[in-house]
Amino acid sequence: MVSSPASTVSSIAEHLAVVKGRIEAAARAADRDPASVVLTAVSKTQPFEAIDVVLGLGQRVFGENRVQEAQTRWTVERDRPVDVELRLIGALQSNKAADAVDLFDVIETLDRDSLAKALADAVQKSGRSPRLLAQVNTGAEQQKAGVLPGDLDGFLASARRDYGLSVEGLMAIPPVDEPAGLHFGLLAKLAQRNGLEVLSMGMSGDFETAIRFGATHVRVGSAIFGERKPISTPSRA
Ligand SMILES: *Cc1c(COP(=O)(O)O)cnc(C)c1O
DSSP: OOOOOHHHHHHHHHHHHHHHHHHHHHHHHTTOOGGGSEEEEEOTTOOHHHHHHHHHTTOOEEEESOHHHHHIIIIISSOOOTTOEEEEOSOOOGGGHHHHHHHOSEEEEEOSHHHHHHHHHHHHHHOOOOEEEEEBOTTOOTTSOSBOGGGHHHHHHHHHHHHOOOEEEEEOOOOTTSOHHHHHHHHHHHHHHTTOOEEEOOOTTTHHHHHHTTOSEEEESHHHHOOOOOOSSOOOO
């Protein structure tokens, strides 16, 4: 069982305050209105108690990377407060598209034609239409999801024309071994070229850089909740 000692509660509260202060400072330094940057608290793998701490502090936007885990957490374990916004930030399999459409307010990981089709079908059946971001593989990494930058304009056009989906922004996860700013700059340029206003970029290690490059949503997990416990692949001693 996960216990929730007072020290954990106060450290999460402290971390959240620090992250918010850093977001505000980064926005001001970039001559931006701090209110133009939304903090998405990435609650994946976090215990119930930790999420309740930030809910209690007024945090309302949450990111989850797995549909099933998010369903359990936000519909089974607790009644989801009506004003909570849930954002899917992890890969979505087409066979989970209907569940994702039912649960999430925003799906940030639209990255292929077959998923666009599955989402369009699910939207039609359910009558719910979550807002959508396209994930871009800015570093063209083999193992990473996302539309390649060169394919993006065509992909967005096809999502609209063939599936009636309107995409409101872009999301990316830069390669770990390259300066993130290069990738944030590229994502911002791609968004501007396509008339898209929402830019989900920046995580615990680089959200200030992302804000400098125009992020409207930063996805922050460990800087708020502490390091996640590894789920699989135990490290060899
Ligand atoms: C886990 C995750 C985050 C949060 O990462 P931290 O480094 O813990 O802030 C952000 N975005 C995506 C897509 C993630 O999977």
